[in-house]
Amino acid sequence: MAFQKLAKLHEIKEGEMKVVSTRYTRVALTKIGETYLAFEDLCTHDGEEISCGKLVGEVITCPRHFAKFNIRTGEVVSLPATENLPVFKTKLNGDDLEVDLED
Incomplete structure (x- = not known):
């Protein structure tokens, strides 16, 4: 595992x-409750920046064709996407959020 610091905890707001x-990809970071989540910022259906979509609970909807993904597991919740969203392990290190981009 190769965790990298990507943000300060105060920069990540609940539901935003x-x-x-x-150097690998664009990573979207968010917080749900006390859990910090990280996922690739590309819809697996067409490459749209999924961070521009609507987040409700743990489900994000792609703004282009409305595919839905669970951001905790990466699982496709609704078509037209058929490939899961890559998600990354996170850990807290003081007031930093670190993400494992190699897993």
């Missing part, structure tokens, strides 16, 4: 998304 560009 912060997008960070890495």
Whole structure:
């Protein structure tokens, strides 16, 4: 595992998304309750930036064709997407959020 610091905890708001560009991909970060989540910021159906979509609870809807994904598991919840959304492990290190982009 190779965790990398991507944000300060105070930058990540409940139910909102912060997008960070890495050398690998764009990563969307959010907080639900006390859990910090990280997922790839690309709809697996057509490559749209999914962080621009609507987040309700743990489900995000792509703004282009309305595919839905569970951001905790990456699982497709609604077509037209058929491939799961890549999600990343997170950990807290002091007031930093670290994400494992290699897993």
